Amino acid sequence: MKVTKLINSLKFKQVKPAITSDFDITMLTQDTREVQPGAMFIAVDGYHVDGHKLAPQAVEKGAAIIVAQKRIDVSVPVIYVQNTERAMAILADVFYQAPSQSMRMIGVTGTNGKTTVTHLIEQIYHDQHQATGLIGTMYRKIKDEVLPTNNTTPDAITTQRTLAKMHQANVETVAMEVSSIALDLGRVWGIDFDIAVFTNLTRDHLDFHKTMGNYIHAKSLLFSQLGNKYTADGTSKVAVLNTDDPVGQEFEQYTAAHVLTYGLNSDAMIHAQNVQIFSHGTEFDLVVFGEITHVTMKLIGQFNVYNMLAAFAAAYASGLPKDQIIQSLEKVTGVKCRFQSIPSDTGVRVIVDYSHTPDSLLNALKTIHTFAEKDVYCIIGCGGDRDHGKREQMAKIAVQDSTKPIFTSDNPRTEDPEAILKDMIAGVPDANVPVYVDRREAIQEAVKDAKPGDVILIAGKGHEDYQIIGNTKHHFDDSEEAAKALALKPVLTKN
Numbered sequence: 001m002k003v004t005k006l007i008n009s010l011k012f013k014q015v016k017p018a019i020t021s022d023f024d025i026t027m028l029t030q031d032t033r034e035v036q037p038g039a040m041f042i043a044v045d046g047y048h049v050d051g052h053k054l055a056p057q058a059v060e061k062g063a064a065i066i067v068a069q070k071r072i073d074v075s076v077p078v079i080y081v082q083n084t085e086r087a088m089a090i091l092a093d094v095f096y097q098a099p100s101q102s103m104r105m106i107g108v109t110g111t112n113g114k115t116t117v118t119h120l121i122e123q124i125y126h127d128q129h130q131a132t133g134l135i136g137t138m139y140r141k142i143k144d145e146v147l148p149t150n151n152t153t154p155d156a157i158t159t160q161r162t163l164a165k166m167h168q169a170n171v172e173t174v175a176m177e178v179s180s181i182a183l184d185l186g187r188v189w190g191i192d193f194d195i196a197v198f199t200n201l202t203r204d205h206l207d208f209h210k211t212m213g214n215y216i217h218a219k220s221l222l223f224s225q226l227g228n229k230y231t232a233d234g235t236s237k238v239a240v241l242n243t244d245d246p247v248g249q250e251f252e253q254y255t256a257a258h259v260l261t262y263g264l265n266s267d268a269m270i271h272a273q274n275v276q277i278f279s280h281g282t283e284f285d286l287v288v289f290g291e292i293t294h295v296t297m298k299l300i301g302q303f304n305v306y307n308m309l310a311a312f313a314a315a316y317a318s319g320l321p322k323d324q325i326i327q328s329l330e331k332v333t334g335v336k337c338r339f340q341s342i343p344s345d346t347g348v349r350v351i352v353d354y355s356h357t358p359d360s361l362l363n364a365l366k367t368i369h370t371f372a373e374k375d376v377y378c379i380i381g382c383g384g385d386r387d388h389g390k391r392e393q394m395a396k397i398a399v400q401d402s403t404k405p406i407f408t409s410d411n412p413r414t415e416d417p418e419a420i421l422k423d424m425i426a427g428v429p430d431a432n433v434p435v436y437v438d439r440r441e442a443i444q445e446a447v448k449d450a451k452p453g454d455v456i457l458i459a460g461k462g463h464e465d466y467q468i469i470g471n472t473k474h475h476f477d478d479s480e481e482a483a484k485a486l487a488l489k490p491v492l493t494k495n
């Protein structure tokens with residue numbers, strides 16, 4: 001793409017020295033390690049490194065022009081802007097030819113349920129014979145092609161590049177997780193969302209946002225940035241809000257789009273009633289603008305009723321027929337390592353779950369209690385370099401809502417695993433909870449000890465196939481460890 005086209009897309013800037021002849025930009029990047037000849041390098045002042053200091057390195061590697069927000073001394077032209085992250089979002093959208101405008105973009109935000117809801121949405125549109133795309137915690141997915149990801153919501157350039165590939169592959173609908181951190185850092189400024197979904201809000205990421213007020217504000221940006229588009233052909237913008245959550249009610253005020261509300265409360269436009277939770281599924285009556293349909297789903301738990309309602313509402317907002325959406329949702333068996341049982345003939349049910357916040361842990365345990373007959377083990381740790389305040393809370397929930405809590409390590413990252421465990425124990429000074437720093441040992445001991453009829457929840461790491469100790473990722477997979485431990489137990493003979 002010609003450099004002048006990119007420069008012109010930035011309304012307010014200074015170019016020094018002025019460009020005298022137009023030339024081609026081969027790539028956009030914010031990372032010197034990726035620079036190729038003819039690149040536009042965007043300098044970002046990050047948490048660890050200031051990209052401005054690395055601009056000379058980018059030039060050495062062939063960058064043809066730099067975007068900066070601080071004065072720098074380099075031998076190529078510099079585009080000075082107020083904020084390079086905002087410029088990056090705009091430039092990436094223009095460079096990749098605004099792919100989000102050609103596809104139905106559904107953004108999902110909230111503390112818990114984003115990965116689940118995006119997968120449910122993907123399933124619904126897949127069943128409509130639409131080509132789908134997905135961006136989220138586990139991967140980026142273009143139809144059936146799975147690409148790795150570093151972040152739940154990647155940086156603006158990676159996201160726009162991915163969206164462009166999706167558009168080239170004729171993807172029609174994209175379900176995308178939008179994290180509060182991404183919203184705060186402006187990673188999604190360049191995306192034209194059509195439907196924005198709010199799941200719920202409870203404590204998380206306070207290491208980053210510092211206060212719940214800042215956290216809520218970051219989440220609200222998805223709705224305030226949605227804009228408005230009122231048309232008669234069904235392409236209008238819609239904010240899908242869980243109004244059982246007071247934060248969802250608050251967000252009604254922040255959006256100029258149409259609002260579609262959902263929840264268990266009968267005030268919501270789309271709501272569920274008569275919820276019945278079983279050990280292998282959930283049933284409820286779905287009420288859509290007064291019309292009732294009985295739904296039998298394979299996903300377990302009240303929290304999954306909310307996820308179903310969110311996905312249903314998003315698809316309904318885009319104009320899909322109610323009965324077809326329900327058919328898709330009824331057949332979904334689950335999302336990887338979100339409340340997923342490990343098959344075994346031992347009579348012990350092991351459930352791997354990605355609950356790594358107080359609220360999600362509580363929901364997972366409450367759900368287990370609706371069907372557990374005997375002991376409930378809860379193997380739980382807390383991530384290092386993350387909010388310290390949630391450690392005591394999660395420890396308390398494990399002790400209060402399971403009969404056999406076991407504390408262990410999650411991803412200690414650069415923290416001392418023993419110190420993280422101490423923070424957890426401080427939340428339950430009077431409880432005598434077994435502690436295994438080694439997560440493998442915690443799983444082995446629980447499985448060895450459990451009797452038929454018991455349930456073991458292994459919480460916090462879900463699909464992660466690694467454990468981060470220091471700065472190194474070691475292979476570790478809760479499901480794999482649980483299966484190995486279960487294989488050593490006697491098979492239950494049925495009379």
Ligand SMILES: CC(=O)N[C@H]1[C@@H](OP(=O)(O)OP(=O)(O)OC[C@H]2O[C@@H](n3ccc(=O)[nH]c3=O)[C@H](O)[C@@H]2O)O[C@H](CO)[C@@H](O)[C@@H]1O[C@H](C)C(=O)N[C@@H](C)C(=O)N[C@H](CCC(=O)O)C(=O)O
Binds near residue numbers: 030044154180
């Ligand atoms: C706190 C945070 O969000 N950090 C993100 C940030 O990293 P950073 O600020 O530390 O970057 P840095 O290392 O200081 O580098 C600054 C700049 O210099 C550049 N650089 C750096 C080194 C070099 O040799 N050359 C170079 O050009 C970098 O490309 C960057 O542009 O920019 C990086 C590139 O975009 C992100 O990958 C990184 O996410 C890290 C991995 C992370 O862990 N983020 C978490 C907190 C996060 O974003 N989580 C959310 C929520 C998850 C959820 O709940 O589901 C998410 O969306 O993933």
Ligand SMILES: Nc1ncnc2c1ncn2[C@@H]1O[C@H](COP(=O)(O)OP(=O)(O)OP(=O)(O)O)[C@@H](O)[C@H]1O
Binds near residue numbers: 307
């Ligand atoms: N609607 C919900 N309300 C509360 N808890 C939920 C909900 N949906 C899922 N959970 C719990 O949260 C865990 C994570 O679910 P999921 O991965 O769908 O959320 P997420 O928002 O994508 O999380 P992350 O921020 O880590 O990407 C699940 O394993 C489950 O225990």
Ligand SMILES: N[C@H](CCC[C@H](N)C(=O)O)C(=O)O
Binds near residue numbers: 356384410464
């Ligand atoms: N996206 C979340 C995931 C946390 C998962 C948990 N296993 C942990 O490491 O704390 C984060 O990076 O905070």
Ligand SMILES: [Mg+2]
Binds near residue numbers: 114115
């Ligand atoms: Mg997720």
